[in-house]
Amino acid sequence: MSAENAVPHRLRADGRQPDHEFDDPSEMLFRRIRSGSWPISNDNLHFLIDVPTTSVARERYCEQPADVLYTDKSRKATGVVGWRVGDVPAVVEEKASKVFLRVVHCPENDFYPHAEIRCVAEPDSVTPFKPDKESRLRIRRTMSLLAMLLIEPR
Amino acid sequence: MTFTAAATSLDSATVLHCAIRIAIDAHDMLSQGLFAPLDRTVPGHFAKDAIDSFLELTETEGQPAPFPLAALDTSMQPEGLKRGVGGFVVDWPTLFRTAGSLRFIGDDWDGFGAPAPNQGATTLAREALAHLGERNLPPSTISATVEGGIGMVFRSGERFASLEILNDGELLVLLERDSHPNSSTIFSASGADLVSVLDRLGNFIERRECGPTPPAG
Numbered sequence: 492m493s494a495e496n497a498v499p500h501r502l503r504a505d506g507r508q509p510d511h512e513f514d515d516p517s518e519m520l521f522r523r524i525r526s527g528s529w530p531i532s533n534d535n536l537h538f539l540i541d542v543p544t545t546s547v548a549r550e551r552y553c554e555q556p557a558d559v560l561y562t563d564k565s566r567k568a569t570g571v572v573g574w575r576v577g578d579v580p581a582v583v584e585e586k587a588s589k590v591f592l593r594v595v596h597c598p599e600n601d602f603y604p605h606a607e608i609r610c611v612a613e614p615d616s617v618t619p620f621k622p623d624k625e626s627r628l629r630i631r632r633t634m635s636l637l638a639m640l641l642i643e644p645r
Numbered sequence: 646m647t648f649t650a651a652a653t654s655l656d657s658a659t660v661l662h663c664a665i666r667i668a669i670d671a672h673d674m675l676s677q678g679l680f681a682p683l684d685r686t687v688p689g690h691f692a693k694d695a696i697d698s699f700l701e702l703t704e705t706e707g708q709p710a711p712f713p714l715a716a717l718d719t720s721m722q723p724e725g726l727k728r729g730v731g732g733f734v735v736d737w738p739t740l741f742r743t744a745g746s747l748r749f750i751g752d753d754w755d756g757f758g759a760p761a762p763n764q765g766a767t768t769l770a771r772e773a774l775a776h777l778g779e780r781n782l783p784p785s786t787i788s789a790t791v792e793g794g795i796g797m798v799f800r801s802g803e804r805f806a807s808l809e810i811l812n813d814g815e816l817l818v819l820l821e822r823d824s825h826p827n828s829s830t831i832f833s834a835s836g837a838d839l840v841s842v843l844d845r846l847g848n849f850i851e852r853r854e855c856g857p858t859p860p861a862g
């Protein structure tokens with residue numbers, strides 16, 4: 492890895508513990524995306540959002556949205572989309588089933604801002620829960636409609 | 646392989662559909678090592694176009710696909726698909742090529758571990774394109790999907806539809822109005838029901854059925 496691509500020291504955990512407070516609803520959650528020959532839009536982003544755990548980076552511990560690109564070891568990701576913490580729905584319903592969404596800070600050694608938007612079975616749980624396909628699509632589509640394009644992929 | 650230039654009484658949509666199906670069948674037979682003669686009759690120039698598409702498709706499939714994979718968003722790329730005389734989309738081969746090349750993107754194509762589309766999803770996606778071609782209903786995007794498979798989206802005004810052809814043979818569909826999650830319907834179906842699913846999707850996009858009701862207020 493070249494010095495240019497190395498994860499900056501400010502993004503490393505360096506012994507820091509998880510910060511479980513998400514008290515600022517305007518805090519952004521950054522998500523890296525790969526693309527190129529097709530424009531990302533709210534209509535097709537659901538093909539790129541994996542459920543039940545959507546990996547993101549906390550704005551509070553980043554200097555800029557592009558910091559999340561350091562998490563792609565192969566450096567193919569060039570675009571960033573994001574959600575505000577307050578925009579992440581607490582619950583998504585599909586037919587008779589309810590799926591709760593939680594944002595969980597789970598730092599990695601070389602990337603402290605790392606967090607996940609998780610599907611959980613109970614509101615107070617943080618254990619990921621895999622809903623059925625229809626519910627997953629409902630969540631992917633909901634998150635796609637709420638997403639903001641922050642950096643257009645090259 | 647010979648084609649008889651006749652059947653002038655067939656309408657153009659039927660002819661196009663036949664030509665596309667022949668190209669798919671020929672490709673599938675080649676890929677399976679089967680060389681059974683084709684007992685089909687279509688006008689020669691349509692067949693030639695379809696076979697040219699098939700040959701381009703085969704060439705594409707012989708090589709690893711570049712990343713990022715070609716998906717096509719015609720709603721934002723006015724130079725992408727163009728509608729030809731008689732309302733036909735003249736660049737269907739691009740859609741077929743894209744569908745054929747997607748399975749070569751390899752696993753972890755998104756950097757988060759998503760599986761690549763498999764052969765079954767690819768075959769079904771091409772079959773879907775053949776039916777969509779008959780209806781002149783091109784998807785605005787065709788792409789791999791994180792669920793494992795090939796996804797297509799369709800938009801007409803406030804109407805939106807998503808079709809995912811999954812590696813396990815299932816179809817996952819969303820029909821939506823007004824970009825509002827509460828005004829959408831989601832359902833899954835077996836790949837064996839592809840034609841009826843495409844009919845329902847097409848009728849919704851073409852406003853032949855009401856679909857989900859928008860939320861009050």
